[in-house]
Amino acid sequence: MDFRLTGDQRALRADTRELLARIWPGDAPRRAAAPDGDRPELDRAVWRALGKAGFFALRLPEAAGGAGLGLPEAVLAFEEAGRVLLPGPLVGTQLAAAALPAAARGESAVAWLDGELVTWLDAADAVWDQGAVRTRRADPGLWGGARPLRSVDPLTPVHRVSRASWTRTSVSGPAYDPAYDPVGALLTAAEQLGSAGRTSAMAVRHAREREQFGRPIGSFQAVKHLCADTLVRTELARSAVYAAAATGACSDRRSGPDPVAVAGAKLLADDAAVRNARDCLQIHGGMGFTWEADVHLHLKRAWLRARTHPTAAEAEEVCAGALGTG
Amino acid sequence: MDPAYTADEEEFRAGLRGWLARVLPTLPPPPPAADWPARRAYDTAWQRLLHDAGYARLYWSDDPAHRLILLEETERAGAPYVGANFVGLLHAGPTIAAEGTDEQRARWLEPILRGDEIWCQGFSEPGAGSDLAALRTRAVRDGDSYVVTGSKIWTSHAEVADWCELLVRTDDSATPRHRGISWLALPMDAPGVTVRPLRTLTGTAEFAEVFLDGVRVPTGHRVGAENDGWRVTVVTLAFERGTAFAGEVVGCRRTLDELAAAARADGTWDDPVLRRTLGRLNAEFTALWRLIQTNVREARHLGGVPGPGGSVVKLRYAQLRQELYEAAAAVLGDAALDLDRPWTAARLSSLAYTIAAGTSQIQRNIIAERILGLPKGG
Numbered sequence: 001m002d003f004r005l006t007g008d009q010r011a012l013r014a015d016t017r018e019l020l021a022r023i024w025p026g027d028a029p030r031r032a033a034a035p036d037g038d039r040p041e042l043d044r045a046v047w048r049a050l051g052k053a054g055f056f057a058l059r060l061p062e063a064a065g066g067a068g069l070g071l072p073e074a075v076l077a078f079e080e081a082g083r084v085l086l087p088g089p090l091v092g093t094q095l096a097a098a099a100l101p102a103a104a105r106g107e108s109a110v111a112w113l114d115g116e117l118v119t120w121l122d123a124a125d126a127v128w129d130q131g132a133v134r135t136r137r138a139d140p141g142l143w144g145g146a147r148p149l150r151s152v153d154p155l156t157p158v159h160r161v162s163r164a165s166w167t168r169t170s171v172s173g174p175a176y177d178p179a180y181d182p183v184g185a186l187l188t189a190a191e192q193l194g195s196a197g198r199t200s201a202m203a204v205r206h207a208r209e210r211e212q213f214g215r216p217i218g219s220f221q222a223v224k225h226l227c228a229d230t231l232v233r234t235e236l237a238r239s240a241v242y243a244a245a246a247t248g249a250c251s252d253r254r255s256g257p258d259p260v261a262v263a264g265a266k267l268l269a270d271d272a273a274v275r276n277a278r279d280c281l282q283i284h285g286g287m288g289f290t291w292e293a294d295v296h297l298h299l300k301r302a303w304l305r306a307r308t309h310p311t312a313a314e315a316e317e318v319c320a321g322a323l324g325t326g
Numbered sequence: 327m328d329p330a331y332t333a334d335e336e337e338f339r340a341g342l343r344g345w346l347a348r349v350l351p352t353l354p355p356p357p358p359a360a361d362w363p364a365r366r367a368y369d370t371a372w373q374r375l376l377h378d379a380g381y382a383r384l385y386w387s388d389d390p391a392h393r394l395i396l397l398e399e400t401e402r403a404g405a406p407y408v409g410a411n412f413v414g415l416l417h418a419g420p421t422i423a424a425e426g427t428d429e430q431r432a433r434w435l436e437p438i439l440r441g442d443e444i445w446c447q448g449f450s451e452p453g454a455g456s457d458l459a460a461l462r463t464r465a466v467r468d469g470d471s472y473v474v475t476g477s478k479i480w481t482s483h484a485e486v487a488d489w490c491e492l493l494v495r496t497d498d499s500a501t502p503r504h505r506g507i508s509w510l511a512l513p514m515d516a517p518g519v520t521v522r523p524l525r526t527l528t529g530t531a532e533f534a535e536v537f538l539d540g541v542r543v544p545t546g547h548r549v550g551a552e553n554d555g556w557r558v559t560v561v562t563l564a565f566e567r568g569t570a571f572a573g574e575v576v577g578c579r580r581t582l583d584e585l586a587a588a589a590r591a592d593g594t595w596d597d598p599v600l601r602r603t604l605g606r607l608n609a610e611f612t613a614l615w616r617l618i619q620t621n622v623r624e625a626r627h628l629g630g631v632p633g634p635g636g637s638v639v640k641l642r643y644a645q646l647r648q649e650l651y652e653a654a655a656a657v658l659g660d661a662a663l664d665l666d667r668p669w670t671a672a673r674l675s676s677l678a679y680t681i682a683a684g685t686s687q688i689q690r691n692i693i694a695e696r697i698l699g700l701p702k703g704g
Binding site (some may be wrong): 004204207208215216218219221223224225227228229231232235236237239240242243261263264265267268313315316317318319320321322323324325326 | 582583584585586587588589590595601602603604605606608609610612613614616617620623624635638641642687689690691693694695697698699700701702703
């Protein structure tokens with residue numbers, strides 16, 4: 001086995017791209033991003049379309065109505081979602097698909113309880129909490145005790161839940177126990193990878209088209225080198241994410257992907273998403289600072305995802321923990 | 327098990343591990359860095375062992391998995407580095423294999439694999455560094471020979487090499503300039519070749535200047551067509567950037583592990599900044615290794631020559647190697663000022679990596695222009 005995509009995987013990626021272009025076209029993020037502070041709503045039609053296309057059921061066995069695919073394929077689908085800034089509790093709903101058939105079909109939205117900050121809680125019919133589904137009906141206190149934030153990402157609502165409503169173990173210090181969900185973390189990293197690839201491409205396109213001093217700004221080395229660095233970050237992150245997905249595919253499914261490989265992938269993908277968006281913004285100049293350009297939406301979403309576990313500091317601790325124990 | 331490999335490939339790995347475990351204890355201690363003839367003898371003896379055991383040919387095998395496993399396992403076991411065999415195995419050999427005639431392949435390839443002949447590289451000149459196409463060393467046809475005059479610089483292993491892969495100008499008037507360049511195999515014992523070692527900031531003479539004064543080189547030593555040497559060279563450079571660093575990256579991962587073990591032993595591990603730096607380097611080097619695995623397999627797919635993706639590896643690897651030895655200095659503390667500590671010497675030599683084989687700035691230009699399609703100039 002190697003990390004190049006198979007024909008089937010390339011087809012899956014193309015199909016996902018086509019689906020997303022249909023249900024969430026290029027100008028959709030800009031239209032949905034209301035600058036007046038209204039909290040975004042989950043588009044149930046988009047959610048059902050995703051469910052119908054099998055987006056959430058990718059990893060379910062065919063007998064359970066799924067596609068019988070693995071993490072490497074799920075990672076490709078989530079990379080595409082990240083590329084187009086697809087909003088919604090994608091990770092939580094994917095994680096809960098096996099336990100909750102309505103989630104697999106896109107009839108339920110499931111938020112991912114990954115820490116104190118929870119995205120899409122209001123829209124969620126249930127939350128995914130460390131391997132278990134908690135429904136709104138059975139567990140109303142979780143929703144009742146949550147307080148909304150004015151989210152930095154105009155496309156993603158965020159709530160802070162009370163510490164008592166979740167049960168994570170300590171996540172600091174050298175003895176950090178990787179309590180994060182490695183599949184959720186890897187799918188998040190895949191979204192970051194998609195965003196990083198997209199902002200790299202946006203930066204390059206702008207550098208080719210925008211002219212100053214009578215020539216494209218991409219002919220200047222100062223700009224060229226920023227663009228080159230975005231590609232390097234994307235390719236390193238891609239290697240880490242695809243390889244981490246493959247560690248899950250070859251080991252026992254229930255044991256999941258290697259937590260150290262996932263931590264490394266999340267670290268590099270977070271970095272690529274945030275820094276590529278920053279460089280893309282810089283290359284867009286004044287336009288990059290406006291609400292109309294999509295750049296800020298990528299940057300803000302990247303910030304949000306970078307705060308999910310493992311965060312950079314936690315991922316670095318996990319990767320350090322694997323060293324020098326020989 | 328590494329998911330990148332099949333069961334058959336893992337079986338090959340096990341056989342190689344067994345061989346390394348038997349052979350490595352029989353090797354003499356490595357010679358001092360300043361003793362070039364002894365270094366040549368040591369490096370070529372190791373190459374001969376690899377050859378006789380059937381492993382040397384894997385360097386040029388179109389089966390990339392076996393090549394990667396060879397690089398991984400020799401590094402992991404602490405086997406000798408390719409050393410003086412570097413240019414032959416990783417630049418000149420692959421170029422001759424890709425572009426040479428049957429006769430040229432028969433003459434030069436086997437001695438490289440057996441460790442019988444050492445090659446060096448005569449590309450850069452005092453006036454042609456990053457702008458390699460500005461090279462001025464001239465080769466003028468005289469019957470069946472070229473008469474070569476000029477000088478080369480930064481030539482590693484020149485003192486002990488048998489051959490030099492030499493770029494020369496065969497057409498002064500060609501535009502663009504890179505159309506007038508040819509690739510020659512220069513015998514280093516030819517009359518008119520003078521080697522002057524250059525002392526580097528590490529304190530040792532790791533490379534040399536080579537002066538060429540009317541040196542006669544038979545036209546049969548030209549690989550590729552006359553004036554087509556630039557294209558022939560790009561093949562070599564792409565190969566270097568794509569795969570030549572694979573073994574070193576494995577070596578860096580081993581060093582990183584040793585650094586962490588040292589930090590755990592002496593208490594610097596309690597410093598979260600240092601610890602997290604090492605953790606990040608672990609993630610970066612692991613990803614880089616995966617990228618190399620993918621690139622090498624892609625290369626087989628595209629006909630054996632790694633593409634400009636090698637520049638991505640080269641650029642990031644050079645940065646990471648320097649970051650690794652900066653972290654080593656943090657672990658060493660005051661001992662980072664002691665030249666007798668091996669990590670101190672390695673920290674110094676790491677400074678060459680963002681310059682040699684195409685500076686990091688040139689790599690970014692290559693990535694931007696050849697991969698991303700940004701316009702030239704500026």
